[in-house]
Amino acid sequence: MADSVDPMNSPDPVEQKQNPMTAIPALAQAATARKPSVVSSVLQRIRHTQPRSSRLPDAAFKGLILLTAASVFAIVVFVVWELVDKSRLSLHQFGIGFFYGHDWDPVNDQYGALPFIFGTLVSSFLALLLAVPLSIGVAVYVTEMCPVRWRSIISFLVELLAAIPSVVYGLWAIFVLAPLLRDYVEPFLARTLGWTGLFTGPIYGIGMLAAGIILAIMIVPIIASITREVLTAVPQNQREAVLALGATRWEMIRMGVLRNARIGIVGGIILGLGRALGETMAVTMVIGNRPEVSKSLFAPGYTMASVIANEFSEATGDLYLSALVEIGLALFLVTLIVNALARLLVWSITGSTGRARA
Amino acid sequence: MLKQPGDASTLKVSLWRRFMNQAANVFAISASVLVIVPLVVIFVYLVIKGVGSLNWAFVTQTPKPPGELGGGMANAMVGSAVILALASLVGIPMGIGCGIYLAEYGRDRFGDLVRFTADVLNGVPSIVIGIAVYSLIVLRQKHFSALSGGIALAIMMIPTVARATEEMLLMVPNNIREAALGLGIPKWRTTLSISLRTASAGVITGCMLAFARVAGETAPLLFTAFGNQYWNMNLNQPTAALPLQIYTYALSPYDDWHRQAWAGALILIVMIVAAVAAVRISTSRGALKGAS
Numbered sequence: 001m002a003d004s005v006d007p008m009n010s011p012d013p014v015e016q017k018q019n020p021m022t023a024i025p026a027l028a029q030a031a032t033a034r035k036p037s038v039v040s041s042v043l044q045r046i047r048h049t050q051p052r053s054s055r056l057p058d059a060a061f062k063g064l065i066l067l068t069a070a071s072v073f074a075i076v077v078f079v080v081w082e083l084v085d086k087s088r089l090s091l092h093q094f095g096i097g098f099f100y101g102h103d104w105d106p107v108n109d110q111y112g113a114l115p116f117i118f119g120t121l122v123s124s125f126l127a128l129l130l131a132v133p134l135s136i137g138v139a140v141y142v143t144e145m146c147p148v149r150w151r152s153i154i155s156f157l158v159e160l161l162a163a164i165p166s167v168v169y170g171l172w173a174i175f176v177l178a179p180l181l182r183d184y185v186e187p188f189l190a191r192t193l194g195w196t197g198l199f200t201g202p203i204y205g206i207g208m209l210a211a212g213i214i215l216a217i218m219i220v221p222i223i224a225s226i227t228r229e230v231l232t233a234v235p236q237n238q239r240e241a242v243l244a245l246g247a248t249r250w251e252m253i254r255m256g257v258l259r260n261a262r263i264g265i266v267g268g269i270i271l272g273l274g275r276a277l278g279e280t281m282a283v284t285m286v287i288g289n290r291p292e293v294s295k296s297l298f299a300p301g302y303t304m305a306s307v308i309a310n311e312f313s314e315a316t317g318d319l320y321l322s323a324l325v326e327i328g329l330a331l332f333l334v335t336l337i338v339n340a341l342a343r344l345l346v347w348s349i350t351g352s353t354g355r356a357r358a
Numbered sequence: 359m360l361k362q363p364g365d366a367s368t369l370k371v372s373l374w375r376r377f378m379n380q381a382a383n384v385f386a387i388s389a390s391v392l393v394i395v396p397l398v399v400i401f402v403y404l405v406i407k408g409v410g411s412l413n414w415a416f417v418t419q420t421p422k423p424p425g426e427l428g429g430g431m432a433n434a435m436v437g438s439a440v441i442l443a444l445a446s447l448v449g450i451p452m453g454i455g456c457g458i459y460l461a462e463y464g465r466d467r468f469g470d471l472v473r474f475t476a477d478v479l480n481g482v483p484s485i486v487i488g489i490a491v492y493s494l495i496v497l498r499q500k501h502f503s504a505l506s507g508g509i510a511l512a513i514m515m516i517p518t519v520a521r522a523t524e525e526m527l528l529m530v531p532n533n534i535r536e537a538a539l540g541l542g543i544p545k546w547r548t549t550l551s552i553s554l555r556t557a558s559a560g561v562i563t564g565c566m567l568a569f570a571r572v573a574g575e576t577a578p579l580l581f582t583a584f585g586n587q588y589w590n591m592n593l594n595q596p597t598a599a600l601p602l603q604i605y606t607y608a609l610s611p612y613d614d615w616h617r618q619a620w621a622g623a624l625i626l627i628v629m630i631v632a633a634v635a636a637v638r639i640s641t642s643r644g645a646l647k648g649a650s
Contacts, residue, residue, distance in 0.1 A: 061546030062463065068455030069464065069472045072520065075513055076475045079482065079490040086493055137389025145386055154390060156638060161397050163634045165574020167601045168623045171608045172400050175407075175616065217396050224393070248375050250382035278483025280577040281605060305485050305577070312489065313581045328489045332482060339481035340474075 080332070087326035089318055098326060104291045104307075106315075111323035113330070115291035119208070119301035120331075123283060124276040126212030126297070131220045132269055136258075138220070139227035144253050155228065162221035170285030173214040178205035178286055181213075186298055201296040204288065209297040211287040215279055219272035226268030230261040230349050267345030274338040278331060280305040304331045401627075408624025411617040421587050421603075427614050431622050433589050434598040437504065438573075440591075441583055441599055444508025445572060449515030450565050454554075456516065457523020457561075462549055464524075473524075480517035487513055488578035496582060504590070504597035507583030511575060515568040522564020526557035563637045570633040574626055576601040600626050 090098065094111060101112020142154050182205030189199040234257050242256035258265070288300020289310060304327050315321040415430050422429030456476065460469055487510050495506040530553045538548040554561065576599075579585075584596040585606065600622055607619035 057547075058545045061549070065455050065459045065463065068452045069459035069468075071452065072456050072479065072516055073472055073475045075516070076479055076482075078494070079487065082490045082493040083486070086489075134389045134393055137386045138393050140382075141386035141390045145383065146390075154394070157394050157397055159638075160631065160634065161393070163570055163630050164397075164400065165576070165601060165626060165630065167574060167576045167605050167608075168400070168404070168627055171604060171619055171623050172403060174608055176399070176403055220393050248379040250379040251375065253382065274481050278481075278485070280483065280485045281601075285605070285608060305483055308485050308489065309577055309580055312492075313584070325489060325493075328486045332486045335481050335483055336478055339478065343477055 083325060083329040083332060087322050087329050089322035090326040091322075093319060094323075098323070099330070102293060106311075106317070106320050109317065109319050111319070113304070113323075113327055115293050116302050116304040116307050116327060117330075118293045119211075119287065119291075120277055120303040120305070122208055122297075122301065123211040123215055123287065123303060124273055126208065127215035127219055127276045128269065128273055130213065130216035131223055131272060134216075135220045135223035135268075135272070136227055136265065138224045139231055140253060140258075142224075143228055143231040144249070144257065155225075158221050158224050161217070162225075166218070166279060166281040167285075169214055169218055170282040173210060173282060173286045174206070177214060178210050181205050181210055190298075197295050198297050201294070201298050203298055204300065206286045206288045206300065207298050208287065208294075208301045211283045211301070211303070212297070214282045214286055215276045218279060218282065219276050222275055223268045223272040226271060226346060227261070227265050230264030230268065230346070231257055233264070233349055234260045261349065263345050264349030267342045267347075267349070270338055270342035270345065274335050274342060277338065278305060278335050280309050284309050304328075404620065404624045404627055407617070407620035411621035412624065416618065416621055420589060424610070424615075425612060429618075431598075431600065431603050431618065431625075433586065434600045434603040434622070435625070437583070437586065437590065437598040438600040440593070441504050441507045441511060441579070441597065442569065442573060444505065444593070445511035445515055446565075446569060447512075448509060449512035449568065449572075450519055452512070453516045453519025453565075453568065454523050454561065456520035457527065457564075458549060458554065460520065460524040461527035462553070473521075476517040476520050479513070480521075483577075484514060484575055485577040485580075488581055491578065492581045499594070501594070502582060502584035502596040503594045504583055505593045507579045507597065507599065508593075510578035510582045511572040514572050514575065514578065515565075518568035518571060519561075519564050522567070523554075523557070523561050526560030526564070527553055529560070530556045559640065563640065566633050566637045570630045570637075573630050573633070574601055576605050 090111065094101065098111065098113055099117065100114050101110075102114040103110045103112050104115060105111070138154070138158060142151055142158075146154065182203055186199070186203045186205070186209065190203065193199045238256040238260055239252055242252045247255065283303050284306035287303060287306060289302050289306060290300040291302045291307070292299065294301070308324050308328055308331075312321070312324050315324055415428055416432075417430060417435065418432050419428070419430040420433045421431070456472065460473055460476075463469065464472060491506050491510040491513070495509065496502055499506075534552055534556060535548055538552045539545065543552070579599050579602050583599050583602065585602040586596045586598040590597050604619045604622045604626065607615040607622070610616070
């Protein structure tokens with residue numbers, strides 16, 4: 001009597017009938033897919049009814065999904081194509097000299113991108129110089145030192161820093177940071193470090209230094225969050241092993257954690273660099289927008305992204321527009337290389353998804 | 359007595375080591391403070407300057423001509439909403455589709471290629487996307503439009519949504535898929551109603567983060583949506599957007615416009631922080647963590 005089914009306890013009888021009916025043909029199909037000779041006529045009939053109802057939708061679904069995936073690839077190809085196509089005029093006219101010519105003269109149709117390349121590089125490296133120690137400090141503090149309770153609060157605050165839009169940073173930099181620099185920081189730097197030649201000349205507040213600082217604030221969350229992930233990925237035994245040898249906490253962090261994570265941290269730094277190179281709005285608002293190459297960090301400058309932002313919609317003349325697009329193309333290629341490098345380094349530490357799963 | 363010099367030297371070393379340890383502590387703490395301070399300062403300024411400038415006119419009126427007092431950013435807020443809705447409408451389905459491909463089918467060469475291009479796209483400077491969309495749509499149509507702005511932002515949303523979707527789908531245990539397939543449910547149905555549904559909390563998180571990321575974007579809108587001083591409901595016309603308006607007003611010489619730029623920035627940031635905080639709360643409570 002054990003086999004008899006109690007009608008009260010049995011689940012939905014219809015469903016019970018349905019399940020074996022649908023499960024068997026699927027199994028049978030799998031088992032006999034390549035051996036049609038042994039299939040009985042009944043099984044054959046079932047086999048043809050079930051999959052036929054789902055084969056077409058399945059194929060359609062896969063096609064649709066494949067299409068969206070392919071379109072992502074197509075978008076990138078299309079972006080590159082448009083950039084190359086639209087900059088062809090300037091590429092032919094100036095060749096490689098475009099990148100070391102320092103005259104930017106729309107009136108006489110003379111274009112050289114050196115001041116912009118210089119501005120982009122100097123502001124980005126200045127930002128890295130300021131942001132790297134801070135980000136590593138925050139990441140080390142969050143993962144190794146701070147009370148567990150604060151951990152998520154500090155990470156959340158650092159994350160918030162990444163959520164502030166570029167234009168709001170720019171607004172703040174114009175009305176708060178630049179006056180602060182002009183009235184206090186830059187006079188002080190000129191007095192104490194003026195002899196280096198990096199801090200001389202008229203003080204405006206806006207300029208390369210302001211751009212570097214605002215960029216640093218913007219890339220700290222990127223470098224800090226990657227560093228935090230990489231540090232979390234360092235196995236706990238490493239820490240315990242070093243501590244067991246009698247190391248202080250700092251020695252443990254230096255030898256057991258940072259040394260193991262250094263490739264990933266470098267990856268994070270390069271990722272931050274990629275962001276700094278392409279950052280547009282905040283920099284445009286405070287860098288001063290003057291295409292000149294100056295040793296002093298007080299002097300106004302111009303970056304590749306900001307010249308596009310400022311002049312693209314007003315560019316008259318095909319060559320002018322083409323020169324601006326060529327700057328965009330250069331910016332794209334540089335960030336592409338920088339990001340690919342960073343991804344490879346980060347992936348080598350945290351695995352292919354690039355994110356720690358903590 | 360022979361021990362004495364040895365003891366002294368170990369003591370000296372340990373003092374040095376202790377000092378280094380303390381120095382590292384101080385450095386890490388001050389670095390954290392230095393990072394948090396700008397955040398606090400920015401928020402304080404936004405609240406002080408922004409709240410003082412918020413008024414009824416600001417959220418209901420369009421901009422006044424340059425130099426005149428008053429007016430508001432109502433058209434920019436609506437314009438932003440339209441552009442962001444367009445971007446989400448295009449970007450989120452495409453991102454999710456791409457993520458499904460990567461997680462469920464993309465274990466091959468093409469999958470790796472798509473994964474790599476998604477990462478490339480994520481790193482493309484937003485201004486470059488602006489140029490590309492300008493050449494694709496604006497140059498062909500010969501006028502700026504909300505549509506082109508929405509597409510530029512959609513392109514920026516795709517990689518974030520795609521990678522978040524992929525990651526979340528990969529966290530769905532395979533048993534669940536097998537159970538569904540074993541019941542004879544077709545693969546497409548399994549993917550949509552079983553896998554994607556199980557991963558929905560994380561996928562929504564990814565979408566919200568992508569939204570928050572593009573909500574404040576200005577650079578790609580400069581030569582696509584372009585901005586507009588008046589009401590515009592036509593998708594084919596230049597449209598105002600909040601970030602664009604903040605940018606224009608911040609660089610203008612008028613105090614009243616500066617004031618309004620702060621108010622606009624406050625509205626923008628409240629919107630974005632609300633989205634990020636909602637994500638944070640839902641992920642810390644939800645079953646699937648990891649997409650933050």
